[in-house]
């Protein structure tokens with residue numbers, strides 16, 4: 001049975017500065033009588049800034065401390081703007097940052113991914129501290145929850161895999177009590193905790209997924225993800241003009257779009273929601289009265305063409321060295337290698353003596369995979385490509401989007417067209 005609780009998720013852009021945080025508090029005023037679990041990302045581009053701290057620390061460039069100090073001062077500045085100079089928030093923020101200062105004072109002993117998670121996760125710790133304090137300051141009945149106490153993952157740092165069984169019991173033990181005394185519970189997106197109490201992250205942009213995990217665990221009435229766009233659009237507005245809002249989408253359509261790389265929702269978000277039939281609203285924090293997009297069970301609509309563009313693509317042309325056919329045994333071996341180096345295949349095709357795969361550039365992982373494959377196969381690698389996918393394509397659409405491009409690889413499957421392209425090199429007359 002559905003619970004009365006709703007889950008809201010506010011991403012980085014919605015809490016990027018003091019005015020943005022005031023705006024979130026205003027949106028929440030309209031729901032002040034409801035029980036809402038609020039999942040929050042790090043402010044603005046904090047995660048990118050913290051990634052630079054990790055890199056500086058691990059490469060010993062000497063400026064890790066200064067880079068961290070800059071992030072810390074930005075948070076203090078926002079807090080100062082919201083609360084003035086005297087407020088308990090400053091000691092909470094200090095406690096959050098001091099843990100990382102201790103980490104980077106020592107020489108690196110632990111693995112890169114482990115260190116990454118311990119450092120990068122403080123972005124969400126700090127943003128939620130500020131938002132919860134501000135909601136309390138505004139008179140809302142609110143409490144703060146440490147997501148690491150309820151979302152349990154394994155110790156795959158940077159890509160923590162959720163243990164759904166333990167997460168479920170932790171949520172049942174810890175969350176209902178919080179809602180007995182408060183209307184709003186603020187917690188972090190993107191992070192979880194291991195059995196040994198280490199912090200993990202769920203992969204970049206993972207806060208949407210955190211929100212879906214908690215909506216599932218709470219049997220929530222709905223999940224609303226608040227973005228800087230009016231809803232799900234027919235293409236990324238940063239790349240295309242004339243995009244339209246799609247009012248309703250089925251879970252299936254949404255999972256396909258995110259699978260092909262639509263950056264608007266994290267691909268892992270849809271499954272938990274579909275499994276419990278929890279409606280997902282994608283709404284605008286700039287125009288909260290707007291209807292947004294509703295994603296739910298199958299809807300009877302005809303979709304317009306929807307475009308998804310994935311940059312940084314690599315084509316691997318893998319062929320046998322002795323002109324023998326590519327058999328299922330070869331394919332079995334190849335898939336095992338892709339799995340071993342955790343490289344997701346975006347598109348593939350086999351021919352008589354070759355097998356072509358399109359993957360997203362992950363330099364460190366490909367640098368390991370490619371030599372491994374070259375032991376048995378001949379490889380030709382094409383880099384700096386784009387994967388364009390058009391759901392519900394029309395010929396006109398394909399022609400427009402492929403104009404001026406060389407198509408290296410294309411595929412048409414049941415209404416979906418995908419092509420791997422590169423710009424036609426410009427010939428300049430001497």
Ligand code: ADP
Nearest residue numbers: 011012013227229231232233235236238263264
């Ligand atoms: P968050 O603040 O929650 O992290 P993101 O920046 O990750 O939000 O996602 C919102 C952005 O996704 C939009 O600003 C938009 O540029 C981009 N985007 C890409 N594809 C789409 C799409 N099909 N519809 C809407 N937005 C899209």
Ligand code: ASP
Nearest residue numbers: 041047190204205206207
């Ligand atoms: N702050 C994290 C990131 O920027 C998670 C998220 O925002 O979803 O990747």
Ligand code: MG
Nearest residue numbers: 011012041205
């Ligand atoms: Mg995001």
